[in-house]
Amino acid sequence: MSGFFVFRRSVVAGARLKPSGYKILLEIIMEGKFGDVAEVPYTFATRSEGKSKLNAREQIEYLKHIYSLMLRKGELVRFFTFCAVGGSGVLVFADGETSTWNCGFDSGAVIMDLRVSGPVGSINIDDFLSQDRDNSAQYLYRKGGWGPGAVKESVRIDSALSGAALMFEDFAAAVADPALREQWIRATERTQTLLDAAWQSALDNEGN
16 A cells, blocks of 8 residues: 555546545555455665655545545445444442443444443433434433433434534644644543453453
8 A cells, every 4th residue: 555556447447436645546446346456565765855745634534535435335334233242341430439331232223322320320322323314413311210200301412514524623623733632642541541441351251
């Protein structure tokens, strides 16, 4: 994927190429018609002139390209269909507080439900991977248990843009503002620490 490649004209004859960014070879491999792909290894020398075109904007374009290809080739549905089945557990924090979580996946329907429960109440999201047709999203907040006295509140979040567009807006904002990048780094580190702990706990309890 370095940018040096050779192919016959017939490979892209009639192909509907819609590349985003500079990774045109990825588009050709996914949309072109060919039998085999062969790689010839070579070693990059130290750059002597100019500078790399790889920057944050190009990285965002690459992610957009991957998303576009997955959407066009049906891989996005297949990815979400087979990437997870479900899981549940208890998060134990340093101050002794605990929170339960439960994430279930309906295979083939591309619907993933999420419930996060705590000492005060719980939040339920029927399908946190998608939005309604008008780009809005909603979740159910419940407190007071599950009996007749329970309080339920449906919270709706309106949006003029799709989830994918909002994600790329956030990417662009982080690229433009160093302070936002620092917040993202810290949030990513905390999230990864939490996921690592959950994964390690699952491994430790695998035989139980």
